[in-house]
Amino acid sequence: MAISIVAIALVILAAVLPGLFDGWDAVPGALALLYLGIALLLLPGNGAASALVALATGGGIVGIFAVPAPRFGREFRPRWFDLSGMAIALVGAVGLAVARPVFGMVGADIIVYVLIFSGLLYCLLGRSPRVTVGTLFLVASGNVLLTHAGPAPTQAVTLLLALGQLCVALALARLRVIESERAPRPREAAALEPPADPMLAPQTSLAEEAGEQ
Amino acid sequence: MTAPLVVAVPLLGALICALFPGARAGRVAIAALIGEVACLSFGPSTSAIILGAPFVIDRTGRLILVSACLVVLVTLATTAGEKQAVGLRPAALLALAGVALASVSVADPAMVALAVITIGAVLTWALVGHAGAGASPRTAQRYLVWITIAAGALLVSVQFTALYTAQGTTGLLEPAAALFIVGIAILIAALPLSFWLPALCDEAPVGGALAIGLLGCAAMVALSAATSASPWQPVDASSRAVLGAGGGLAAILSAFIALGEKRPARSLAFLSGASADCALAGLATGPSAEPTVWLIGAQALATALVLGCLVEAGHRGVSSERAISGGVDGLIWRRPLLGTAFVVGLLSLIGMPLTAGFVGRWEIVQSFAARPNAIPLAILLASVIAGLAALRMFGSLFEATEGPVEPTRPVDLALCLVAASLIVAGIVPGLILR
Numbered sequence: 001m002a003i004s005i006v007a008i009a010l011v012i013l014a015a016v017l018p019g020l021f022d023g024w025d026a027v028p029g030a031l032a033l034l035y036l037g038i039a040l041l042l043l044p045g046n047g048a049a050s051a052l053v054a055l056a057t058g059g060g061i062v063g064i065f066a067v068p069a070p071r072f073g074r075e076f077r078p079r080w081f082d083l084s085g086m087a088i089a090l091v092g093a094v095g096l097a098v099a100r101p102v103f104g105m106v107g108a109d110i111i112v113y114v115l116i117f118s119g120l121l122y123c124l125l126g127r128s129p130r131v132t133v134g135t136l137f138l139v140a141s142g143n144v145l146l147t148h149a150g151p152a153p154t155q156a157v158t159l160l161l162a163l164g165q166l167c168v169a170l171a172l173a174r175l176r177v178i179e180s181e182r183a184p185r186p187r188e189a190a191a192l193e194p195p196a197d198p199m200l201a202p203q204t205s206l207a208e209e210a211g212e213q
Numbered sequence: 214m215t216a217p218l219v220v221a222v223p224l225l226g227a228l229i230c231a232l233f234p235g236a237r238a239g240r241v242a243i244a245a246l247i248g249e250v251a252c253l254s255f256g257p258s259t260s261a262i263i264l265g266a267p268f269v270i271d272r273t274g275r276l277i278l279v280s281a282c283l284v285v286l287v288t289l290a291t292t293a294g295e296k297q298a299v300g301l302r303p304a305a306l307l308a309l310a311g312v313a314l315a316s317v318s319v320a321d322p323a324m325v326a327l328a329v330i331t332i333g334a335v336l337t338w339a340l341v342g343h344a345g346a347g348a349s350p351r352t353a354q355r356y357l358v359w360i361t362i363a364a365g366a367l368l369v370s371v372q373f374t375a376l377y378t379a380q381g382t383t384g385l386l387e388p389a390a391a392l393f394i395v396g397i398a399i400l401i402a403a404l405p406l407s408f409w410l411p412a413l414c415d416e417a418p419v420g421g422a423l424a425i426g427l428l429g430c431a432a433m434v435a436l437s438a439a440t441s442a443s444p445w446q447p448v449d450a451s452s453r454a455v456l457g458a459g460g461g462l463a464a465i466l467s468a469f470i471a472l473g474e475k476r477p478a479r480s481l482a483f484l485s486g487a488s489a490d491c492a493l494a495g496l497a498t499g500p501s502a503e504p505t506v507w508l509i510g511a512q513a514l515a516t517a518l519v520l521g522c523l524v525e526a527g528h529r530g531v532s533s534e535r536a537i538s539g540g541v542d543g544l545i546w547r548r549p550l551l552g553t554a555f556v557v558g559l560l561s562l563i564g565m566p567l568t569a570g571f572v573g574r575w576e577i578v579q580s581f582a583a584r585p586n587a588i589p590l591a592i593l594l595a596s597v598i599a600g601l602a603a604l605r606m607f608g609s610l611f612e613a614t615e616g617p618v619e620p621t622r623p624v625d626l627a628l629c630l631v632a633a634s635l636i637v638a639g640i641v642p643g644l645i646l647r
Contacts, residue, residue, distance in 0.1 A: 141365065142327070142365070146323060153323070164334065164364075167330075168361065171337035174338065174341065179351075
């Protein structure tokens with residue numbers, strides 16, 4: 001039970017992080033928390049093998065999006081309005097999971113609903129970093145779906161799920177690279193030139209002009 | 214041994230194409246296609262169990278795989294001479310392997326959904342791989358997001374069905390059915406869930422042809438797997454009526470949009486969407502999805518063919534900054550074989566008789582004949598409006614031109630082969646169905 005609570009907390013934190021901080025810096029952290037939470041959820045019910053596969057997949061995906069450490073300061077502003085929207089989605093997901101449980105396990109229900117709701121929200125309403133996280137949330141929900149609904153998945157299904165997640169991560173990373181290559185470069189700071197507009201030129205008095213003449 | 218072979222052959226071809234890029238990769242890709250068809254035609258039919266999952270290929274799976282091979286043939290033929298299409302060949306073969314994996318693992322429907330997401334992710338490389346001629350990152354991202362949502366909907370539907378079967382949990386069948394329909398509708402680009410296709414066809418018509426072609430084949434697999442034993446099949450009559458009416462109306466709307474669309478690639482995308490909506494309306498007829506599967510296959514192949522012909526005629530994809538170049542003016546006189554293939558593909562897309570597209574529509578209309586309703590009329594009206602949209606392209610195709618007749622190229626023959634398959638399927642469908 002304690003492990004499930006920790007897993008839920010990690011997944012919720014993973015869903016909140018991109019909503020709080022917009023940008024690519026939050027993506028690896030969110031994904032790391034997500035897969036750690038999924039691994040903790042799979043550990044007691046499905047064994048160490050399933051948890052290790054989830055961790056390995058998550059490690060690979062986090063590695064694909066690994067970026068330099070986030071720069072604190074002006075560029076790392078929290079977005080409180082976005083967070084409030086995400087909070088509404090999370091509350092709705094948790095409420096739906098408690099009111100209409102599907103899997104019979106509160107942990108699995110909450111995590112699946114949180115991943116699907118937050119994933120859809122980020123996919124449909126966010127910019128590239130959030131769309132990336134949202135897409136991976138949707139795919140990662142398959143980890144819990146396949147292990148908690150119906151019979152245990154075969155090795156082929158487990159392998160294909162990991163492969164699918166890695167393929168999606170690689171595709172999103174490629175789009176990120178192409179997007180950054182095609183983005184307009186920021187203008188370089190240049191020395192200020194004297195304004196050509198005569199209205200902005202240093203004013204001279206009429207007496208001085210008359211004296212020159 | 215056939216089941217593992219049809220997955221392994223394109224995989225091996227993709228690996229070789231990726232390791233040895235260049236002109237020779239095109240020949241390797243064609244050889245991989247020929248090997249795939251040979252395995253399908255002459256391979257020994259025995260089942261195999263790999264990593265705990267049973268793999269077997271049946272008659273429907275063979276038909277789907279042949280359609281997928283023809284779609285990949287269109288893509289490879291139209292990009293044979295392009296140096297920047299190096300990344301597209303391994304991606305196309307990888308996606309073909311994904312369709313093969315889905316086709317041979319129908320015993321486990323979850324594999325189909327996972328194969329769909331893998332195919333979608335791999336095709337993203339084909340969409341943005343062309344240097345200066347591929348889709349924009351935003352369009353490719355939108356495509357990947359929608360395909361992920363489709364695969365997720367299919368996976369949730371499959372798992373809800375499995376949960377109901379295992380534990381008898383109530384309240385799962387209706388969401389399972391709805392999510393399944395949503396997933397299929399996104400894969401076949403049925404309006405209003407077709408937002409990923411028009412821009413894709415406009416910016417990267419080759420990638421769009423590959424995407425709609427192979428994802429249509431994957432949808433055929435998912436439908437075949439679901440109709441074999443799904444507890445949500447006997448859905449109440451009112452839900453079926455909504456599905457049928459919605460599909461018919463959406464088909465009419467999509468055909469209208471195609472009529473008003475000026476860019477040829479976008480117009481073809483909406484015509485494809487109209488055909489997809491007719492196929493969705495066919496799901497309301499009853500538990501048998503064979504007419505819908507047939508129509509989806511005809512739509513996928515015809516769309517890939519017309520987009521391939523458009524590319525070969527000179528339309529290389531446009532962005533919002535560049536001007537439109539049609540390239541189909543007088544095509545029937547400049548390159549008769551290419552123009553004929555384009556005409557056949559367009560006729561099949563709008564459901565003209567003697568084409569594969571007509572057979573699917575006819576079967577769906579026949580199944581509605583038992584009870585009077587307006588859905589056959591909606592399908593007929595959608596076909597008429599689509600025909601008006603196609604008439605505009607016919608005008609450009611048959612426009613008089615003073616240019617000389619260009620020599621026949623191998624790509625013209627390849628596209629004519631695909632067109633011939635649509636004609637044969639339309640004239641003697643029993644030859645393929647039995």
